[in-house]
Amino acid sequence: MIQLHHVTVTAPTKPLLHAITVDFPANQFICLIGASGSGKTLLLKHLLGLVPETLSVGGTVTFAEGEDWVRGREIGYIPQHYQQSFVPFLTIKETMRDLCRAHHVAYDKEQTESLLCSFRLDIDLLDRLPHQLSGGQLQRMAIILAVFLKPRLILADELTTALDPVATRQLLDWLRNYQQQTAATVLFVTHELTHALHYADTLYIMKEGTIIDAVTPETIHASRHPYTQALYTNRHL
Amino acid sequence: MGRLFVRQTGEALFFLFFMTFGSFALLRFLPGDPVLTLLNIDELSASPEQIETVRRELGFHEPLLAQYIDWLSRVGRLDLGESFMTGRPVLLMLGESYRATFEIAGSGLVLALLLAVPLGTWSACSNRHVVRLTADGVSLIGAAVPSFWIGLVLTDWFAIRLPWLPVMGRDGVLSIVLPAVSLSLALASIYIQLLRVNLQTELAKEYIQIARARGLSEQTIFWKYAFRGSLPPVLAVFTLSLGSLAGGVVVLEVLFAYPGVGKLMVDAVLQRDYPLIQGYILLTTAIIVALNVIMRLVTQHLRPDWRGGGMR
Amino acid sequence: MWIGILLIYLGTHSPYTTDVTQRLASSSMQHWLGTDALGRDFLARLILAGVISFLFSGVTVLLTATVGTVLGLFAGYYGGLLKRIIHRIEESLIIFPDTVLALVLAGLLGAGINSLVLAILLIKWVSYARLTETIVSSTKQSEYIWMARVNGLSDAMIVRRHLLWTVLRQVRVLMSVDIGKIILFLSAFSYIGLGVQPPVPEWGAMLNEARPYFQAAPRFMIWPGLCIVLTVSASMWWNRRLQQQTAKKGV
Numbered sequence: 001m002i003q004l005h006h007v008t009v010t011a012p013t014k015p016l017l018h019a020i021t022v023d024f025p026a027n028q029f030i031c032l033i034g035a036s037g038s039g040k041t042l043l044l045k046h047l048l049g050l051v052p053e054t055l056s057v058g059g060t061v062t063f064a065e066g067e068d069w070v071r072g073r074e075i076g077y078i079p080q081h082y083q084q085s086f087v088p089f090l091t092i093k094e095t096m097r098d099l100c101r102a103h104h105v106a107y108d109k110e111q112t113e114s115l116l117c118s119f120r121l122d123i124d125l126l127d128r129l130p131h132q133l134s135g136g137q138l139q140r141m142a143i144i145l146a147v148f149l150k151p152r153l154i155l156a157d158e159l160t161t162a163l164d165p166v167a168t169r170q171l172l173d174w175l176r177n178y179q180q181q182t183a184a185t186v187l188f189v190t191h192e193l194t195h196a197l198h199y200a201d202t203l204y205i206m207k208e209g210t211i212i213d214a215v216t217p218e219t220i221h222a223s224r225h226p227y228t229q230a231l232y233t234n235r236h237l
Numbered sequence: 238m239g240r241l242f243v244r245q246t247g248e249a250l251f252f253l254f255f256m257t258f259g260s261f262a263l264l265r266f267l268p269g270d271p272v273l274t275l276l277n278i279d280e281l282s283a284s285p286e287q288i289e290t291v292r293r294e295l296g297f298h299e300p301l302l303a304q305y306i307d308w309l310s311r312v313g314r315l316d317l318g319e320s321f322m323t324g325r326p327v328l329l330m331l332g333e334s335y336r337a338t339f340e341i342a343g344s345g346l347v348l349a350l351l352l353a354v355p356l357g358t359w360s361a362c363s364n365r366h367v368v369r370l371t372a373d374g375v376s377l378i379g380a381a382v383p384s385f386w387i388g389l390v391l392t393d394w395f396a397i398r399l400p401w402l403p404v405m406g407r408d409g410v411l412s413i414v415l416p417a418v419s420l421s422l423a424l425a426s427i428y429i430q431l432l433r434v435n436l437q438t439e440l441a442k443e444y445i446q447i448a449r450a451r452g453l454s455e456q457t458i459f460w461k462y463a464f465r466g467s468l469p470p471v472l473a474v475f476t477l478s479l480g481s482l483a484g485g486v487v488v489l490e491v492l493f494a495y496p497g498v499g500k501l502m503v504d505a506v507l508q509r510d511y512p513l514i515q516g517y518i519l520l521t522t523a524i525i526v527a528l529n530v531i532m533r534l535v536t537q538h539l540r541p542d543w544r545g546g547g548m549r
Numbered sequence: 550m551w552i553g554i555l556l557i558y559l560g561t562h563s564p565y566t567t568d569v570t571q572r573l574a575s576s577s578m579q580h581w582l583g584t585d586a587l588g589r590d591f592l593a594r595l596i597l598a599g600v601i602s603f604l605f606s607g608v609t610v611l612l613t614a615t616v617g618t619v620l621g622l623f624a625g626y627y628g629g630l631l632k633r634i635i636h637r638i639e640e641s642l643i644i645f646p647d648t649v650l651a652l653v654l655a656g657l658l659g660a661g662i663n664s665l666v667l668a669i670l671l672i673k674w675v676s677y678a679r680l681t682e683t684i685v686s687s688t689k690q691s692e693y694i695w696m697a698r699v700n701g702l703s704d705a706m707i708v709r710r711h712l713l714w715t716v717l718r719q720v721r722v723l724m725s726v727d728i729g730k731i732i733l734f735l736s737a738f739s740y741i742g743l744g745v746q747p748p749v750p751e752w753g754a755m756l757n758e759a760r761p762y763f764q765a766a767p768r769f770m771i772w773p774g775l776c777i778v779l780t781v782s783a784s785m786w787w788n789r790r791l792q793q794q795t796a797k798k799g800v
Binding site: 087146 | 245364434442443444446447448450452453454457461462465466493539540542543
């Protein structure tokens with residue numbers, strides 16, 4: 001459904017993403033696995049249209065046929081560094097209002113409050129400044145900001161790196177749930193194969209700037225690709 | 238919130254007292270007899286008794302603290318004494334002079350901002366070579382070229398060779414032009430760099446990138462977020478420059494014989510006119526302190542999350 | 550090399566001898582840039598003014614940097630009450646503009662370069678103190694000091710080796726730009742008569758002295774000003790180079 005055709009991103013000295021041709025299936029929880037530097041985050045940025053101007057870009061990206069997906073609305077982004085993702089001098093509510101205004105949508109108080117509830121967050125927190133919230137609260141707020149305009153595609157970047165196993169499970173359970181309920185597509189970037197195997201419908205393996213393999217949790221053990229095999233055998237380290 | 242304000246006001250007042258008392262004390266302990274300056278005579282032509290009488294009248298024989306308190310109480314009644322040079326009330330003289338300084342400083346400031354704000358903001362977000370070059374060029378000139386030299390050169394061109402503008406004095410609107418222009422370049426230089434550096438720092442921050450990822454427009458991001466975000470250090474330095482201006486645009490006032498506070502003080506310093514100097518210290522410190530308090534309040538409002546100071 | 554030529558010129562031509570018969574002479578072999586209103590050699594005065602500016606600026610910067618760095622070192626290394634006191638003083642001083650303070654000090658202590666040095670010292674030490682303190686506190690916590698401790702070096706040696714070197718390199722950068730700024734400051738105050746006192750030459754003062762003669766001899770207006778601009782630009786250029794150097798070394 002989300003088609004990438006010969007996507008490339010090049011820096012002046014070397015190619016960063018090359019020959020990426022893939023058709024991400026819709027309504028699935030998709031994981032993008034790879035080592036640091038394999039280009040996962042860059043691919044996300046490209047889908048958002050936010051590749052730095054110093055790099056040159058090639059290839060085409062098509063979201064659902066004939067539709068124009070806007071970042072922030074149809075494409076939601078959950079950042080890795082959630083703590084710095086809020087405007088430090090605006091309350092959470094003001095930041096949300098800005099978001100609504102930017103997409104010409106009215107601020108829906110009820111929906112916001114119900115989302116807060118489902119994350120077990122106090123409504124008062126909306127009137128606080130980011131530095132007054134804890135890390136965990138901020139992360140949940142960041143997720144709310146990413147999903148509350150009901151995106152069709154959710155890009156999640158290494159969300160669980162700093163989380164303990166319990167928090168990780170809660171987060172990923174929620175995300176999986178949400179994906180199934182809203183029939184959105186989740187593109188989840190991580191380097192933890194075990195997480196991916198547990199939650200994903202499909203996995204795409206990235207190495208050195210390109211997608212080298214596509215598997216499902218059921219078929220991964222049978223993959224012919226040496227790198228995939230290596231990842232799989234060493235997944236419990 | 239209110240507690241912080243009270244504490245800062247308290248500190249400000251303390252600073253004011255400290256400055257005035259300090260200068261009071263210093264003046265009294267220095268060589269040179271203020272009475273002689275007042276009487277405008279040298280030691281030969283007045284008898285010791287006369288000098289002593291005047292000294293007693295002025296209260297110079299009292300202990301230091303008593304003199305200070307006496308001065309303070311007069312200040313409370315808005316009486317800052319009379320100038321040694323002219324005999325006129327200090328408050329009046331300072332008032333007139335501040336008005337003149339405000340004319341030059343105000344116009345210079347406006348011109349500087351007209352130049353600096355567009356150049357500074359534009360060079361922060363643009364990648365075009367021309368923009369950066371212009372901004373850097375103006376900054377460089379304003380920083381390396383002394384304002385009084387610009388004043389001299391401009392006077393030569395536009396007041397002498399081409400008699401369009403008055404050479405000096407305070408004489409209607411035209412006489413503000415040259416001083417204001419000379420001042421504006423140096424100020425603009427500071428402001429351009431100030432804006433540019435701080436905007437760039439702010440624009441590189443994570444929350445800006447995320448805002449973009451969330452779909453906010455570049456306009457919104459630049460003005461509502463980056464610009465506002467970059468203001469605390471900008472305002473701090475800006476207030477510093479305002480404070481400097483409040484003390485008088487010394488060199489330019491002397492150059493253009495514009496009767497502002499700076500020029501007044503130069504004369505007062507050369508003549509050792511203590512009441513005037515004292516009054517100046519009081520008023521200028523008060524203005525500077527007030528400006529700083531305002532600046533802190535504004536910063537607090539714009540960035541309630543802000544803490545900590547910066548470098549000079 | 551250039552400096553050599555200029556210094557020789559200075560050596561052979563006195564900047565002070567007045568010769569009323571030669572007033573306002575234009576350039577000649579004997580006086581490369583002519584003479585001023587009192588018949589003194591103009592170029593010689595320019596050169597001497599330069600020497601004096603550098604001396605003044607150099608001494609002041611060294612003084613300021615030393616005071617500031619020492620205080621910053623104490624504040625950063627020992628912390629606690631000392632640090633808080635220093636901070637308090639810094640905060641009160643930082644709002645005070647240098648021109649005003651110089652004027653005030655001149656008013657209290659009399660006109661002359663002593664007041665200027667004092668004024669500059671009182672204001673500028675803060676920059677050095679803060680810079681030093683930042684470096685010291687961040688380095689205190691940094692890895693390699695911990696490693697050095699582990700390896701058994703004594704505390705004093707740790708300080709001496711690593712900290713001082715880092716601090717000095719950063720301080721040097723700040724000093725380079727301050728030299729130019731101080732020269733500007735000096736020339737401005739000398740222009741109005743509150744700096745260098747006659748007959749000592751100084752670029753700003755020379756601009757003031759020669760003002761009545763600008764029409765007749767524009768060189769009086771051009772040269773001193775140009776000297777100031779070039780010197781300050783040089784200082785800024787040097788500063789930029791030092792900044793690039795330290796950035797490369799990753800301090």
